[in-house]
Amino acid sequence: MRIVIAEDLLLLRDGLVRILTDTGHTVAAAVATAPELEEAVAEHRPDLSIVDVRLPPGFRDEGLRAALAIRRREPKTPILILSQYVERVYAAELLADGTGAVGYLLKDRVTALDEFLDAIDRVAAGGTAMDPEVVRQLFARNNRDQGVATLTAREREVLGLVAQGLSNSAICAELVLAPASVEKHISNILAKLDLPLADDTHRRVRAVLAYLNH
Amino acid sequence: MFHRGVRALAYLLTSLVLGPATFVWAVVTTLVSGVLSFTYLAPPTFLMVTWVTRWIARLERRRAALVLRKTIEAPYSPWPAGNPWVRGRALVREPATWRDLAWLLLLFPLGLAGALSGVVVAVVDLATIVAPVWLWSVPNPYLPPIVDWLFNTTGGRFVFTALGLALAPAAWWLVTGVASVQARVAAALLEPGPRLRLARRASELASTRRRVVDAQAAELRRIERDLHDGAQARIVAAGMTLALADRKMRLSGQPARDDVSTARRQLDEALAELRRLVRGIHPPILTDRGLAAALAALAGDAPLPVEIHAGDLGEPAPAVESAAYFVTAEALANTVKHAAATTCTITLTREADVLTVEIHDDGRGGADVSGSGLDGLRRRVEALDGTITVTSPVGGPTIVHTELPCAL
Numbered sequence: 060m061r062i063v064i065a066e067d068l069l070l071l072r073d074g075l076v077r078i079l080t081d082t083g084h085t086v087a088a089a090v091a092t093a094p095e096l097e098e099a100v101a102e103h104r105p106d107l108s109i110v111d112v113r114l115p116p117g118f119r120d121e122g123l124r125a126a127l128a129i130r131r132r133e134p135k136t137p138i139l140i141l142s143q144y145v146e147r148v149y150a151a152e153l154l155a156d157g158t159g160a161v162g163y164l165l166k167d168r169v170t171a172l173d174e175f176l177d178a179i180d181r182v183a184a185g186g187t188a189m190d191p192e193v194v195r196q197l198f199a200r201n202n203r204d205q206g207v208a209t210l211t212a213r214e215r216e217v218l219g220l221v222a223q224g225l226s227n228s229a230i231c232a233e234l235v236l237a238p239a240s241v242e243k244h245i246s247n248i249l250a251k252l253d254l255p256l257a258d259d260t261h262r263r264v265r266a267v268l269a270y271l272n273h
Numbered sequence: 274m275f276h277r278g279v280r281a282l283a284y285l286l287t288s289l290v291l292g293p294a295t296f297v298w299a300v301v302t303t304l305v306s307g308v309l310s311f312t313y314l315a316p317p318t319f320l321m322v323t324w325v326t327r328w329i330a331r332l333e334r335r336r337a338a339l340v341l342r343k344t345i346e347a348p349y350s351p352w353p354a355g356n357p358w359v360r361g362r363a364l365v366r367e368p369a370t371w372r373d374l375a376w377l378l379l380l381f382p383l384g385l386a387g388a389l390s391g392v393v394v395a396v397v398d399l400a401t402i403v404a405p406v407w408l409w410s411v412p413n414p415y416l417p418p419i420v421d422w423l424f425n426t427t428g429g430r431f432v433f434t435a436l437g438l439a440l441a442p443a444a445w446w447l448v449t450g451v452a453s454v455q456a457r458v459a460a461a462l463l464e465p466g467p468r469l470r471l472a473r474r475a476s477e478l479a480s481t482r483r484r485v486v487d488a489q490a491a492e493l494r495r496i497e498r499d500l501h502d503g504a505q506a507r508i509v510a511a512g513m514t515l516a517l518a519d520r521k522m523r524l525s526g527q528p529a530r531d532d533v534s535t536a537r538r539q540l541d542e543a544l545a546e547l548r549r550l551v552r553g554i555h556p557p558i559l560t561d562r563g564l565a566a567a568l569a570a571l572a573g574d575a576p577l578p579v580e581i582h583a584g585d586l587g588e589p590a591p592a593v594e595s596a597a598y599f600v601t602a603e604a605l606a607n608t609v610k611h612a613a614a615t616t617c618t619i620t621l622t623r624e625a626d627v628l629t630v631e632i633h634d635d636g637r638g639g640a641d642v643s644g645s646g647l648d649g650l651r652r653r654v655e656a657l658d659g660t661i662t663v664t665s666p667v668g669g670p671t672i673v674h675t676e677l678p679c680a681l
Binding site: 112113118119120143144146147148165167170171196199200202203 | 551570
């Protein structure tokens with residue numbers, strides 16, 4: 060797929076370009092600042108943009124703000140935020156419009172190549188990719204939640220993977236479970252949290268994240 | 274308003290009574306000290322006299338404080354030690370000794386003038402107001418008709434009451450004005466002079482600076498240790514694992530998958546460690562979004578409901594923001610750990626150049642106010658010329674109140 064990258068550190072930008080081209084993707088543009096990102100997205104209309112939160116000139120959260128601005132103008136523009144740190148608030152802002160096609164991962168996750176490539180595909184296809192660290196923060200926040208408290212340890216594990224945006228088959232592979240039992244766990248979880256049953260994975264992820272983030 | 278007038282009047286009246294006494298005390302003791310100054314009795318006498326004079330000065334400071342409605346600091350150095358001669362010399366050299374004496378002398382004429390103007394005006398005005406009550410007892414025959422009506426009929430006497438009431442604000446203004454002038458002169462003489470104030474400020478700054486330097490050194494040591502034992506060690510371990518993988522691959526020609534994935538895990542752990550460390554030095558969201566947003570994120574992550582009330586905070590200096598953040602983080606952590614609270618409220622306000630942060634929980638109180646975590650924060654806050662107070666009675670609530678000046 061065609062990808063735009065916004066990352067100010069040359070070393071990381073080159074690393075990303077190399078990984079993506081080596082795995083069969085095309086990097087349409089690799090830029091270093093937020094305004095350049097907005098231009099590049101407008102010009103190339105990529106299948107996915109990979110954006111660092113902290114960009115020049117302010118080195119605050121320009122990247123995230125640019126991403127949100129792009130998605131306000133063009134809803135559902137697929138964007139994957141990469142950062143050295145994760146902040147639950149930022150995840151909430153990315154998820155706020157409820158349209159999907161967003162991801163928020165720690166830069167470290169790039170080294171787990173298969174999972175990273177899987178996340179890219181998911182976001183480009185309109186899905187969600189949340190860092191396990193974000194999910195951990197969400198769980199910590201909901202540790203007194205009535206609904207979450209009724210879940211079994213296994214169901215919590217499954218819920219964590221659902222919240223990261225994984226599909227049923229990916230969850231089966233991760234937990235080495237049969238598809239039927241994963242489906243059963245998921246329907247139990249949705250019932251306990253009083254969430255609507257949805258066949259569509261993306262919509263299910265969004266509901267779960269909205270629940271944990273409320 | 275009424276109270277202020279009463280206080281002012283009381284001040285002027287007591288000045289009138291105390292003035293002659295302090296004047297006599299000052300003159301007599303100065304003469305006695307002068308006469309005795311060539312004898313061995315001089316030092317003990319002077320010490321005793323000064324001790325009593327300071328006691329009177331303390332009373333005067335308190336009296337003036339009631340009128341000015343602010344505390345008046347004492348200007349003294351610590352009471353000297355050593356033999357009477359050494360002590361006496363130290364007291365003679367202290368300007369405060371002579372300024373006290375000057376006030377005791379000045380109180381007499383000032384008190385007299387104040388009483389003459391202020392007390393007389395007040396008494397006359399009061400007497401005019403209550404004219405119907407007493408004017409009948411003073412017979413005033415042979416007056417021209419209108420004046421006669423004023424003085425010798427009930428209706429006329431109430432005209433005096435109206436007049437007295439009309440003039441009351443002016444009288445009030447005069448009495449409070451005279452009292453406050455007098456109290457201000459007292460304060461000017463009995464307070465620390467500008468030079469002493471600067472000296473005190475300098476020594477205060479020197480001591481806070483020393484504490485800051487210590488705190489900074491301790492903080493750097495902590496970071497060094499965390500890096501050394503944490504991330505650095507893990508990166509070294511990853512390097513060793515990779516070296517091992519390299520060797521295995523050279524010997525067998527087979528890729529050493531296990532070792533490579535171990536190295537990757539070690540690097541992941543190193544990164545997690547670094548993130549944790551960075552968060553403790555300066556949370557990224559504080560850089561990105563400022564104090565209110567960073568605290569809101571902190572509150573959102575807390576396991577109990579935390580309410581945040583933040584006004585317009587402007588843009589405080591980074592050091593101020595960071596101190597406010599860590600004070601709140603520490604207080605919140607303590608609340609979670611010890612207070613068994615059900616709610617917590619964080620209030621942020623900025624008035625002129627002071628940022629105020631207050632953390633209030635409804636827990637069981639009884640916090641250890643001298644705890645080490647709080648001590649570090651206190652140093653950090655004091656370095657910025659701020660103050661931090663913790664009130665935590667047994668049974669709660671616990672309130673951590675911090676004020677940080679923003680203009681540095």
